[in-house]
Amino acid sequence: MRDDQPGGAGRAGIPKVRREVKAVLAVVLALIAGSVGAQPDVSTNFLSNWSFEASSPKDPAPPDGWQRYTTSKIGAFITADASQSGKQCLRFSAQGIPRAFQGLTQRMEIVSGEKYTFVASVMNDPADPLKGVVHLQLCIEWLNAEGREVFRNFTSPQQTFSKTRWTQLMVRKVKAPPGAVCAVVGIHLYEGERGGKGSLFVDDMAFGLAR
Ligand SMILES: [Ca+2]
Numbered sequence: 001m002r003d004d005q006p007g008g009a010g011r012a013g014i015p016k017v018r019r020e021v022k023a024v025l026a027v028v029l030a031l032i033a034g035s036v037g038a039q040p041d042v043s044t045n046f047l048s049n050w051s052f053e054a055s056s057p058k059d060p061a062p063p064d065g066w067q068r069y070t071t072s073k074i075g076a077f078i079t080a081d082a083s084q085s086g087k088q089c090l091r092f093s094a095q096g097i098p099r100a101f102q103g104l105t106q107r108m109e110i111v112s113g114e115k116y117t118f119v120a121s122v123m124n125d126p127a128d129p130l131k132g133v134v135h136l137q138l139c140i141e142w143l144n145a146e147g148r149e150v151f152r153n154f155t156s157p158q159q160t161f162s163k164t165r166w167t168q169l170m171v172r173k174v175k176a177p178p179g180a181v182c183a184v185v186g187i188h189l190y191e192g193e194r195g196g197k198g199s200l201f202v203d204d205m206a207f208g209l210a211r
Helices: 016-035
Strands: 067-070 076-079 089-093 101-109 115-124 131-143 149-154 167-175 182-197 199-209
Touching: 076 101, 115 131, 115 182, 131 167, 149 167, 182 199
Parallel strands: none
Antiparallel strands: 067 101, 076 089, 089 199, 101 182, 115 167, 115 199, 131 149, 131 182
């Protein structure tokens, strides 16, 4: 590093090309560092606590930064039983109640006309996999200045997830509609006519301008 300092740049015996290689390496390393643990699909992740590291697994409160809702039982808690990055993730458990609904959301300002991507990494809980009809869905609700929804984009409801590897659920490169000033982005778990069972893990969520 001393070679890059003003005092070292002109020293004899240090070829210019070597300094340039080091400069390029520094840029590459900075780019790699910027993407560690983040999703490569967005330029800046606007979500707070997107890796679910900011709350304790024993905390009964909603995960830091997230709004939590449910039609009956609470089934969204931080766990240290799995993680894609960091040491924790979200465990999302079915309520076992017909047509039950629950989820986590965050609300933020957006710019109409810009393209956004919303993504989450998901894995079935091998110790307690999903059973019955249980669907996971990502949704972006676009709101106008009066707080009314003007449009929404969402993934198709998915209920089959690997128990051995993380897979991505993604709303990719959607344009914020005219009149939208804010977005409520959420991950939702809902159950069929007979309710469902089991859990899945969620980690490394991201919402931001699409790359
Ligand atoms: Ca994590």
